[in-house]
Amino acid sequence: MIADVEKRLEAAGIKPTAMRNLVLEYLLKQGSAISLAELERGLAPVDRVTVYRTLKTFEEHCLVHSINDGTGAAKYALCQEDSGEVRHHDLHVHFYCNSCKETFCLPKTLIPAVVLPQGFISEEVSLVMKGVCERCSA
């Protein structure tokens, strides 16, 4: 599995290191989007800044994307692996569960087109839904 992780890093154009393997591995294991603080806790005793910069690097290389779910802290989640696809600026919906407090990507749920008033030019869009996730509603 470490081999997989490294392969994925290299595919993204990132030199694999111990820290990067660790972070990516953690993100892969994690089903939901997590914050820097959570990552730091999960990987303790690692340095917060190093994880922070690792995430920035991942983000630059489109390995992860950040989500602002309104909780105050940015969350990070892996991007879909469909490398050759449309360059998706996070065109999928994100879901924050009020019950378990986790944030999920809904990669199959695309953001519907929005017709803006005259004069407004759209460059980016983010849609965060809040409610109860499938696990908590079951």
Next chain:
Amino acid sequence: MIADVEKRLEAAGIKPTAMRNLVLEYLLKQGSAISLAELERGLAPVDRVTVYRTLKTFEEHCLVHSINDGTGAAKYALCQEDSGEVRHHDLHVHFYCNSCKETFCLPKTLIPAVVLPQGFISEEVSLVMKGVCERCSA
């Protein structure tokens, strides 16, 4: 106008005070959504914490809603006055202008319905678009 402001506060179930009048008046004058820091600057020399708590009070009474436009600081904007209408959990789109850095409510631009995967229950939704606003694109 102070009378109007006070009337609006009372309509929301908030006891009018000098500070609350001031904050509400400022929000009314303001065309866009503003952050706590901006409010503090605009109303100087007021206490940041007092403004903060005033906004929390307003928010609890659905007089303002907060918007997370990804700039790191929450912004606040007045809710629509259509008192009797549907309880709108901010069902309109918010727009952040990359050029003038302001955040606007687009009260007429409603968030399209999103079909969630099985099991997910929606309670709230927020959609923030980024791009160029009408004034900057003109």
Next chain:
DNA sequence: TGATGTTTGCAATTCTGTTGCATGCGCTAC
């Protein structure tokens, strides 16, 4: 007036995001 509860202002703390700097580690060229 006195008792009570709300509002305000100040101090202080926590948390997130971020930068600077020095060290360490691996790689390449000699």
Next chain:
DNA sequence: GTAGCGCATGCAACAGAATTGCAAACATCA
């Protein structure tokens, strides 16, 4: 091999946002 170079890491430190505690000021009502 080793000197030099560049990138990665860890630590210290800072800025700004959000939040809490406490005490003084104020309004309210009996």
